[in-house]
Amino acid sequence: MNKQPPLIMRQLFDRSSCTYTYIVKSSGSSDALLIDPVLEHVSRDISVLSNMSANLTKILNTHVHADHVTGSGALKERLGSTAVQTFISRESGAVADVLVTNNDKIDIGDGRFLTVRSTPGHTPGCISFETDDQASVFVGDAVLIGGCGRTDFQGGDSAQLYDSVKEKILSLPDETNIWPGHDYNGRTVSTVKEENTFNPRLTLKKSEFVNLMDTKFDGSNYPSKIDASLPANMVCGVFSETTKQPVLHPGGFLWVPEKFKPDKMVKLAERVKAGAVICDLSSGEGGTYSGDSLDTPWHENDHSLFLSEFKAKVPDFDAPVILCCKTGKRASKGCALLEMAGYRDLTNGINLKNVAEEIGE
Incomplete structure (x- = not known):
């Protein structure tokens, strides 16, 4: 029986967010992959790869x-954009070179590989990476040493997280090393046996865990970098050379900040009277707004087309803008796109249906 060449790994740390980045390669190959890199440490990561005589071919993201x-x-x-591929879960809604799902295999080189394990709950698109010999699993934020990721934003679900962790991570052999996405107390690695025995959250019954998580995390105290991080990470950090903003890829989805969700308290009639630019993104005949509005179609499969057409018609970045649609979802995405492009006065006008009649248009 042929013995597998050993894997070589480096664990790197970002002090600001307490994030761990991992380099993994086979001892018999020069190719390497990187898990969860941090923007501020790109030069460090390249230096470490060089010292390892490693050629980076794949970048894996455990989640957005x-x-x-x-x-x-x-x-x-x-x-080199063609030499390195980015990977992220298909369920994340994000854009990457390769979208993966549960049980997919990611080649490391020299016959070694990682298996993708779908572990949603912290976010809907969380994945973990299990080595082919089950000696290690890279879990992102699904499991932290003595804890787990939050479930109160980004579509988190406490019950789903509990099931994911129990079925996909803590069911591995006792000696499997658990490599977390963060640690805030100076710890570096744990094992399945340790977390099954000592983790104060994951040793609870499911109902107790859900109650604890839903009580402890109530949607407040969001990460300080969330407004910048999520839009950028939804496109795997691919930035425009000219605008320094995330590149808008066809078919990509955007996280929508809370401020662009429909607000029934906004006095839309007053804003309309004041001369706000109105753009109706509704599909089908009739639309949402019965008055005059800007004719700029919403391109669901290519958001960059909407953005370029809107900028051509409204070149003033200080112009007050109201986007509307039937549910507020397209308007929310549109507001996020326009904010990234530099527009400064944006409103989600889901409640514009009767405004035209109200002000006599």
Whole structure:
């Protein structure tokens, strides 16, 4: 029986967000992959790879992070956009070179590989990476040493997280090393046996865990970098050279900040009277707004087309803008796109249906 060449790994740390980045390669190959890089440490990561005589070919993201901007895009730019591929879960809604799902295999080199394990709950698109010999699993924020990731934003679900962790991570052999995405107390690694025995959250019954998580995390105290991190990480940190903003990829989805969700308290009639630009993104005949509005179609499969058409018609970045649609979802995405482009006075006008009649248009 042929013995597998051993894996070589480096664990790197970002002090600001307490994020761990991992380099993994086979001893018999020069190819390497990187897990969860941080933008501010791209030069460090390249230096470590060079010292290891390693050639970076793959960048894996365990999920769309909220507390830091990924270094994926900057690494692709520095090392060659075609030479390095980015990976993220298909369920995340994010854009990457390769979208993966449960049980997919990611080649490390020299016959070694990682298996993708779908571990949603912290976010819907969380994945973990299990080595082929089950000696290690890279879990992102699904499991932390003595804890787990939050579930109160980004579509988190406490019950789902509990099931994911129990079925996909803590069911591995006792000696499997658990490599977390963060640690805030100076710890570096744990094992399945340790977390099954000592983790104060994950040793609870499911109902107790859900109650604890839903009580402890109530949607407040969001990560300080969330507004910058999520839009950037939804496109794996690929930035425009001219605007320094996230590149808008066809078919990509955007996280929508709370401020662009429909607000029934906004006095839309007053804003309309004041001359706000109104753009109706509704599909079908009739639309949402019965008065005159800007004719700029919403391109669901290419958001960059909407943005370019809107900018051509409204070149003033200080112009008051109201986007509307039937549910507020398209308007929310549109507001996020326009804010990234530099527009400064944006409103989600879901309640514009009767405004035209109200003001006599």
